[in-house]
Amino acid sequence: MRRDAQRNRESLESSARQVFAEQGLHAPLDEIARRAGLGNATLYRHFPDRAALVEAVFHDTFTHTLEIGVHARAAADPWRGLVSYLERLFAELTEDRGANELLTTEFTGAHALRELHTQNRETLALLLDRAQRQGAARSDATVEDLLFALAALGRAVPALAKAQPQAWRRQLRLLLDGLGASDAPPLPGPELSEQALDEALHALGPRPHRPRKP
Numbered sequence: 306m307r308r309d310a311q312r313n314r315e316s317l318e319s320s321a322r323q324v325f326a327e328q329g330l331h332a333p334l335d336e337i338a339r340r341a342g343l344g345n346a347t348l349y350r351h352f353p354d355r356a357a358l359v360e361a362v363f364h365d366t367f368t369h370t371l372e373i374g375v376h377a378r379a380a381a382d383p384w385r386g387l388v389s390y391l392e393r394l395f396a397e398l399t400e401d402r403g404a405n406e407l408l409t410t411e412f413t414g415a416h417a418l419r420e421l422h423t424q425n426r427e428t429l430a431l432l433l434d435r436a437q438r439q440g441a442a443r444s445d446a447t448v449e450d451l452l453f454a455l456a457a458l459g460r461a462v463p464a465l466a467k468a469q470p471q472a473w474r475r476q477l478r479l480l481l482d483g484l485g486a487s488d489a490p491p492l493p494g495p496e497l498s499e500q501a502l503d504e505a506l507h508a509l510g511p512r513p514h515r516p517r518k519p
Contacts, residue, residue: 314351316341321362325403330359330412356414359407366404367417370394374428383435384442388481390428391455395477398459399466409459411507426452436485443487449497454480456506 320340324332334355338348352358360367373393380386398405408425412418429448436442458480462473483489497505 310351313341313343313347317343317348317351317358318362321358322403325359325362326401329402330355330406334358354414356412359403359412360415360417363404363407364417366397366407367421370397370408370421371424374424377428378431380432383432383439384485387429387432387436387442390432391477391481392474395459395462395473398462399473400463402463405459405463409456409506411503429455440487442485443489443492445492446484447496449499449502450492451484453497453502453505 317337321337324337324340328336334348335345337358338345341348348358352361373390377386377390380389394408398408406412407418408421426448429451433442433446433448433451437444437446458473458476461476465473465476
């Protein structure tokens with residue numbers, strides 16, 4: 306790649322990260338090009354669609370999150386491993402709306418994101434199963450229950466952190482205390498199916514960014 310082309314690509318990635326963090330994954334692409342001081346045609350030469358841009362911008366986020374999952378799986382105490390894993394993930398969801406949407410909702414077209422969601426599910430399922438066998442987590446909770454609860458809380462984390470920094474830790478602890486209540490009454494209703502979870506996450510977002518009216 307020519308030096309000027311490389312500079313353009315880096316500028317686009319930098320402005321995209323900023324815009325996605327502020328406005329979410331459905332922020333206007335022309336706003337990204339404008340902030341980079343480039344035209345839309347240049348953006349599309351480097352990134353043919355939104356998914357390609359998202360994968361490039363969040364490559365390091367994907368890698369780091371995968372590493373966190375590997376570390377959590379190796380924990381000697383599965384319950385502590387689960388708690389530590391979720392605390393580290395939530396700490397990264399507080400200020401970056403784009404990263405938040407990537408980790409808590411469905412976004413189609415990004416192959417690396419599918420891998421991330423798959424490993425996240427496998428990590429949670431493995432740690433939950435181990436914690437249940439250990440007697441540290443309630444036996445009737447499923448990984449679908451956990452994934453939906455985490456997605457719903459995760460979407461609220463940026464607003465909560467903006468209103469009161471670190472307040473999300475209190476809410477996450479309440480969720481985990483409920484998960485760990487192994488002697489609590491049985492959960493009501495049918496188990497959440499994988500298909501129902503996927504449909505719920507799709508309905509949850511991400512939602513298009515709508516600029517505020519002046």
